[in-house]
Amino acid sequence: MSVTTTMTKPQAVKTNAGRFFEDYRVGMVMDHAVPRTVSGGERALxxxxxxxxxxxxxxxQFAQNCGLPFSPLDDMAAFHVVFGKTVPDVSLNAVANLGYAQGRWLLPVYAGDTLRSRSEVIGVKQNSNGKTGVVYVRTTGLNQRDETVMEYVRWVMVRKRDADAPAPEPVVPDLPKALTVSDLVVPSGLDFSNYDFDQAGEAHRWGDYQVxxxxxxxxxxxxxxxxHMMATRLWQNTAKVHFDTSARPDGSRLIYGGHVISMARALSFNGLANAQMVVGLNxxxxxxxxxxxxxxxAWSEVLDKAETAAPGVGALRLRLVATKGGAPFNLRTDDGKYAPEVLLDLDYWVLIPV
Amino acid sequence: MSVTTTMTKPQAVKTNAGRFFEDYRVGMVMDHAVPRTVSGGERALxxxxxxxxxxxxxxxQFAQNCGLPFSPLDDMAAFHVVFGKTVPDVSLNAVANLGYAQGRWLLPVYAGDTLRSRSEVIGVKQNSNGKTGVVYVRTTGLNQRDETVMEYVRWVMVRKRDADAPAPEPVVPDLPKALTVSDLVVPSGLDFSNYDFDQAGEAHRWGDYQVxxxxxxxxxxxxxxxxHMMATRLWQNTAKVHFDTSARPDGSRLIYGGHVISMARALSFNGLANAQMVVGLNxxxxxxxxxxxxxxxAWSEVLDKAETAAPGVGALRLRLVATKGGAPFNLRTDDGKYAPEVLLDLDYWVLIPV
Amino acid sequence: MSVTTTMTKPQAVKTNAGRFFEDYRVGMVMDHAVPRTVSGGERALxxxxxxxxxxxxxxxQFAQNCGLPFSPLDDMAAFHVVFGKTVPDVSLNAVANLGYAQGRWLLPVYAGDTLRSRSEVIGVKQNSNGKTGVVYVRTTGLNQRDETVMEYVRWVMVRKRDADAPAPEPVVPDLPKALTVSDLVVPSGLDFSNYDFDQAGEAHRWGDYQVxxxxxxxxxxxxxxxxHMMATRLWQNTAKVHFDTSARPDGSRLIYGGHVISMARALSFNGLANAQMVVGLNxxxxxxxxxxxxxxxAWSEVLDKAETAAPGVGALRLRLVATKGGAPFNLRTDDGKYAPEVLLDLDYWVLIPV
Incomplete structure (x- = not known):
């Protein structure tokens, strides 16, 4: 076969440069690439x-005592797998990850399951500077049986490719500040009637927590x-800033926000050992x-409490705050901004024995 | 729901501050929390x-050729899982891990097994300074069939909560310096008659080692x-000094002693490749x-040799010393103390083909 | 039992000092030690x-849609497992890893498979300095059914134990510069007729790449x-220079070349997402x-293209270059040597949908 002339910018042809603000249209659906089968390896990691x-x-055994067939993959790990697949399509050119809403875990994920992700654009709004815009997507995680395992809305600030491109008609979805307990899905079969508090590590039940x-x-x-690099790669999240010291002016690698979420959630065991299943991300x-x-x-605050129809299963709405120093319970400075030591402010629903 | 007044020291209510010396009584049994199912993930890690x-x-295949159903989880990994669960109840306020005795591996652990731990206090003795005491516990690791997979005694120095609390009646268990071969349990079915020395990596058999x-x-x-942090977390060991640079005055993270044990044992392959199964911790x-x-x-010394009733299976009692420098075989200084480069001095029994 | 007198150089007796140049003879076969069962843990890692x-x-699911029973272990991981076992016998005293040829992946490796390695010496040639020589070995990776999963030739420069030892008759195997497509083995059942480009992440097919x-x-x-240490240990590669800061004069740990291969191959996804199965190492x-x-x-160059008899399956011969800086596509300096920023120059065959 003959050798062809090398193109001048071959990488522009074959590699993914990511989407820019003007590439998103409300109603557009993206089937994200690279489905992933999880195993005991992901659980151990x-x-x-x-x-x-x-x-x-x-x-x-503990999971079976609670009515589940096996111990599932951590809910946050399931979130990371679903999220990671969206990065090449949603946030490769993102300036900032602005928020989450309406996150729901609908089915536990078990070793052997294969997850893939799909996102629909539900809003676009150009910023007044004309250089960036906000894109709202609703992402769905599906398993090998096409069942939805989780879903969430997130919105990101994305660069425009061409600052002169016309602004689209702004569409901003009406997103609730929080899910209500009736929005939450309790996994089928979940039963905390015979919950073993000794094995779980703490005696505090739903009734022991106060708003x-x-x-x-x-x-x-x-x-x-x-x-953090091993974690981020495990979820096949490809954002350059997490891996490449030359990607940011100061030579530092920015840690994936989800690494902080999982770290804080794990640390919250000490005081919330029975807050077992994450079912909602407000x-x-x-x-x-x-x-x-x-x-x-990390520190937590109880934001709300609710009962569920499942036997022995109550729900807590929690604020989970991760910090890198300072005293606990300090969230904002006098001007209403997050204190400089605050890394994460997460509002979520969790299931706990009553 | 109404917002309750925030308590002044909420963390004192919900989080585990650990036990202090005066909280231990001889005969007290602690069922340690958080059972763990192990898989191929833990083996690969x-x-x-x-x-x-x-x-x-x-x-x-090698394990099956030795009469076992599958290749087990490393014996030291099984030890770490069992040990890790005891930390919140036994050593969260420990000043020092003083010793081990009577450690026995009774059943191999396989992927799919679920382990939990239980400890009984078998001794307490307040120190003369009145601020600390020594607590002796016998810990048992159990699987999902309530079979004992391993057991060991360890003693730790624990702080008193209140220096003025009265000293308990001292009870110091009579612990043998070493197990004898009749104390050891050879796994059911173990047979080294058809042992493949080529596949194992060395030709040295029981008869080639001399006391x-x-x-x-x-x-x-x-x-x-x-x-070391990944290892220590994998065993769900929560001691702060391993993870938090602010937990010690010099800002260093103290490496879990079990990490050194596993590192030294793995390094001992070179010269002890056939010292396959760890069955006793003296x-x-x-x-x-x-x-x-x-x-x-690492360096090793052969302390004793014994035969077993299992076909082709002999036992060696070994000293395993881990160092961070210096010449091999240097254990103590002239004053009888451990040389400053010695990290670990372990006395254990292992099974090896005769 | 009586305590024997300690031997003066006990380590010389029991530990593996590795083979030296004069220990290799053409036709000699080495069955390498420590077979390994892989699981989902190795895949996740x-x-x-x-x-x-x-x-x-x-x-x-993606693998099944391509006619395979499950998703295999990465081909490079299979290579690393097979390669790692050869280190104690082939390259413990190697000065340099000089080259690879005739590498073929013959069977995919799945979770549950047990791999072992065997090497035959196919060439020896003493260097003119009399202190070292080149050893050529053909290594075969076998599974638990004694099927060959892969094979490759590599040659290394090995120190002589005794500079005065006579030079052996030189034997230099005649190795082809590259495999031809007829040498390649397409896995049984592989079928890219229903290949899902959306799930794979890129639309570029065989016809879109030009030599x-x-x-x-x-x-x-x-x-x-x-x-890099976790990776290298996972493949049970024991070469000291990867782990021990005291093994090299400058105190640095040399990264296993296979770590660079896997990193570059993974990075090549961006532009070669459909270059799925590695089947030949030229x-x-x-x-x-x-x-x-x-x-x-990393950057790649298309070196050759070929069709295969399998449905929908084409082959690309690719050069994969890993660098640690500099501009892409710069391989050699004016004097014909590799540019100082080039880490790896790999020539391999891959299967891709037509």
């Missing part, structure tokens, strides 16, 4: 990367580059960047 | 974290923070702290 | 250590010590050492 100890995700209560989770973990903000060397701590 | 090459723990013989294992591994001392950046090496 | 996203190795075309894979990964050079802190990038 999750426990090696985070101090995760919620018993339902650690022991098949407004704050919990300092005490423990801290100093983050290493190798760990909102979330990555308040400040996290870098290797930071020592991550 | 063990091989990624340590240069482990003992063939029985690497190959299903008093010393072996320099030659190889060294320089330790990284990310690795004694052990973490002589000096290990920190990231240390290069761990 | 591969995805945590490398940004691997080729869909056939990520999803059972001579160059692709800059754009992304970069900054390498950490913990990661040649390879580790042009310069890679150290922690280096940011690895």
């Amino acid at each position: 999750y426990h090696a990367l985070y101090p995760a100890r919620h018993a339902l995700y650690s022991s098949d 407004g209560e704050q919990i300092d989770h005490v423990d801290g973990v100093t983050i290493e580059e190798a760990e 909102a979330g903000a990555h308040a400040n960047p996290c870098l290797a060397g930071d020592t991550v701590r | 063990y091989h990624a974290l340590y240069p482990a090459r003992h063939a029985l723990y690497s190959s299903d 008093g013989e010393q072996i320099d294992h030659v190889d060294g591994v320089t330790i990284e923070e990310a690795e 004694a052990g001392a973490h002589a000096n702290p290990c920190l990231a950046g240390d290069t761990v090496r | 591969y995805h945590a250590l490398y940004p691997a996203r080729h869909a056939l190795y990520s999803s059972d 001579g075309e160059q692709i800059d894979h754009v992304d970069g990964v900054t390498i950490e010590e913990a990661e 040649a390879g050079a580790h042009a310069n050492p890679c150290l922690a802190g280096d940011t690895v990038r």
